Amino acid sequence: MVVNPSTKAIQRMYILLPHQNLVIPELIGYLEKHQLEIINYECRRRAGKTIGSGRMEKAVDLTVGQRQKNKGMSWRPNGSRALSLLKVAELNGQWQQLWFPALAA
Numbered sequence: 001m002v003v004n005p006s007t008k009a010i011q012r013m014y015i016l017l018p019h020q021n022l023v024i025p026e027l028i029g030y031l032e033k034h035q036l037e038i039i040n041y042e043c044r045r046r047a048g049k050t051i052g053s054g055r056m057e058k059a060v061d062l063t064v065g066q067r068q069k070n071k072g073m074s075w076r077p078n079g080s081r082a083l084s085l086l087k088v089a090e091l092n093g094q095w096q097q098l099w100f101p102a103l104a105a
Contacts, residue, residue, distance in 0.1 A: 006031065063087050 013024055031038070041051055064084045068075050075083070089098045096103060 060084075063091060 010024065010028060013027075014021060017024075039051075044051055064080075064087050067087070068080060068083065089095055
C-alpha cells in the first residue's frame, strides 16, 4: 500500500503535536473537503506549468490596472469588473463580435 505524503505528514503531526490532536481531525476534514481546490505544485512543475501568479498579475496591471489608477479616479467593484471585461474583449479581438454580432458572423 502506498501512503501519500499528506497522510505521512498528518501522521507525523499526531506524534509531534500531541496537544493538537483535537484540531488535527478538523484539518483532515478541511483538506478532504477542499482537495480538488488545493494546487499540487509538484504535479504542475513536472508538467512544465508555472506556479507563481506574477505573470497574470502583471498582465492585469498592464491591461486594466493602469487605466483604473489614473489621477482622481475611483472605481466601484461592478464598474471595475465591467471595464475589465470590455478590455479583455478588446485584447482578444472580440470587440466586433461583442457589440455587432450580426456583422461578425
